[in-house]
Amino acid sequence: MKFTEEHEWLRPEGDEIVVGITEHAAEQLGDIVFVELPEAGTEVSKDDECVVIESVKAASDILAPLDGEITEVNEALVNDPGKVGEDPLGDGWFFKIKPADPSQMDDYMTEAEYQDMIS
Amino acid sequence: MSDLISLPLNDLHVELGAKMVPFAGYSMPVQYAAGVMKEHLHTRAAAGLFDVSHMGQVLLKGDPRAVALAFEALMPVDVLGLPEGRQRYGLLTNDQGGIRDDLMFANRGDHLYVVVNAACKADDIAHMGAGMPGVEVIEVTDRALLALQGPGAEAALAALNPAVTEMRFMDVRDVELCGATCWVSRSGYTGEDGFEISVPEEAAEDLARALLAQDGVLPIGLGARDSLRLEAGLCLYGHDIDMDTSPVEAALTWAIQKVRRTGGDRAGGFPGADRILRELAEGPARKRVGLAPQGRAPMREGVALFADDAAADQIGTITSGAFGPTVQAPVSMGYVPIDMAAPGTIISAELRGKRAPVTVATLPFTPANFKR
Numbered sequence: 201m202k203f204t205e206e207h208e209w210l211r212p213e214g215d216e217i218v219v220g221i222t223e224h225a226a227e228q229l230g231d232i233v234f235v236e237l238p239e240a241g242t243e244v245s246k247d248d249e250c251v252v253i254e255s256v257k258a259a260s261d262i263l264a265p266l267d268g269e270i271t272e273v274n275e276a277l278v279n280d281p282g283k284v285g286e287d288p289l290g291d292g293w294f295f296k297i298k299p300a301d302p303s304q305m306d307d308y309m310t311e312a313e314y315q316d317m318i319s
Numbered sequence: 320m321s322d323l324i325s326l327p328l329n330d331l332h333v334e335l336g337a338k339m340v341p342f343a344g345y346s347m348p349v350q351y352a353a354g355v356m357k358e359h360l361h362t363r364a365a366a367g368l369f370d371v372s373h374m375g376q377v378l379l380k381g382d383p384r385a386v387a388l389a390f391e392a393l394m395p396v397d398v399l400g401l402p403e404g405r406q407r408y409g410l411l412t413n414d415q416g417g418i419r420d421d422l423m424f425a426n427r428g429d430h431l432y433v434v435v436n437a438a439c440k441a442d443d444i445a446h447m448g449a450g451m452p453g454v455e456v457i458e459v460t461d462r463a464l465l466a467l468q469g470p471g472a473e474a475a476l477a478a479l480n481p482a483v484t485e486m487r488f489m490d491v492r493d494v495e496l497c498g499a500t501c502w503v504s505r506s507g508y509t510g511e512d513g514f515e516i517s518v519p520e521e522a523a524e525d526l527a528r529a530l531l532a533q534d535g536v537l538p539i540g541l542g543a544r545d546s547l548r549l550e551a552g553l554c555l556y557g558h559d560i561d562m563d564t565s566p567v568e569a570a571l572t573w574a575i576q577k578v579r580r581t582g583g584d585r586a587g588g589f590p591g592a593d594r595i596l597r598e599l600a601e602g603p604a605r606k607r608v609g610l611a612p613q614g615r616a617p618m619r620e621g622v623a624l625f626a627d628d629a630a631a632d633q634i635g636t637i638t639s640g641a642f643g644p645t646v647q648a649p650v651s652m653g654y655v656p657i658d659m660a661a662p663g664t665i666i667s668a669e670l671r672g673k674r675a676p677v678t679v680a681t682l683p684f685t686p687a688n689f690k691r
């Protein structure tokens with residue numbers, strides 16, 4: 201599992217990468233009240249805005265961490281956005297992406313490096 | 320940040336796990352461990368204790384009739400007719416008919432007790448001093464201000480002094496609490512029954528702890544205070560009302576009693592009377608309304624409003640918006656042209672470059688629970 205400076209986690213699952221936000225990020229955002237997801241099948245480039253999350257405090261964007269195709273999104277979040285805060289590493293995942301260039305994963309932090317960054 | 324002012328309950332907030340943020344020059348609790356959503360819901364279900372000590376507390380002293388008439392020269396509001404022991408909402412207006420601040424004032428017999436917004440406090444005190452010759456304008460700097468709000472507020476406060484059960488909405492009286500003489504009003508800014516308690520600062524922590532020890536009372540931060548007042552359809556100064564919005568545009572005409580309107584015994588004679596009386600007679604060009612986004616995305620302050628999905632010209636702006644934890648949907652307020660202000664009218668808002676439908680809604684979003 202890898203981590204971005206924008207507090208996303210990236211978990212390889214077969215030839216796809218599952219993307220969500222870290223517990224640290226979920227805690228900072230506060231209660232999450234709205235999630236807007238991309239459509240499955242969307243081609244994205246690294247750093248494209250692809251998810252909008254609204255907490256009780258503010259709106260935030262989640263950027264695509266990799267070039268590739270969004271293959272599946274977590275539709276359950278539309279009606280139950282609170283899952284992001286309750287289980288950010290599990291049921292609160294946002295989308296799966298099939299990377300165009302899997303070596304882009306190498307640019308991201310390990311869990312130890314991420315823990316260092318937030319501590 | 321070093322010049323942020325800490326208030327008497329600062330240490331208690333930190334002990335209770337508050338996240339402290341700068342607000343109007345003060346370090347204030349925005350939320351506690353429970354978080355904004357739970358704090359909001361708890362206040363509507365039980366009782367919440369808010370520290371609002373940053374707000375300005377001001378005494379107006381002098382001959383009571385002269386003080387009332389002098390205050391009426393600054394506000395389109397009936398001050399003279401307010402009975403002793405009663406509180407009322409008021410608005411300081413400017414010469415253009417805009418709003419300098421909104422406030423609560425109470426007739427305390429030999430003086431008026433006024434509570435103003437923290438961000439406007441210094442300006443208000445200067446304005447009142449300059450605009451009311453012969454009236455002593457005294458800022459109270461040795462008292463904290465607590466708000467206890469929610470259906471459980473009466474029982475919690477009555478446990479400390481049962482006399483408060485005799486008070487009804489907008490009554491004000493002295494009440495002994497934790498050995499201190501407190502100035503208590505049955506009012507608040509959440510749409511719930513409750514009390515606001517001005518307490519000598521040396522007794523503030525004892526009183527706050529005694530209230531938090533009652534069944535069902537939790538500390539609530541400014542985050543939930545904002546979503547509670549928004550669901551209750553109440554204005555936040557500097558956002559929903561400001562120097563440019565008139566009380567008529569802001570749908571605050573209920574705060575302008577008949578006696579100050581055209582034909583009344585003390586009609587006019589307040590700053591901006593020309594515009595305000597004209598708008599009362601002819602109707603304003605735009606009006607503050609409730610706005611219910613049809614989707615789930617909150618639409619916050621600054622979101623542009625349009626007549627429909629295709630219209631090019633902006634017709635208004637959202638002035639407050641959030642997710643409403645009680646209504647379980649996004650809720651907003653904003654200004655729209657008067658011909659689009661009827662509840663049920665569907666207009667369009669532009670959020671992140673996309674238009675989405677918004678329905679003009681009746682305020683409040685949640686029914687008020689006052690003890691009339």
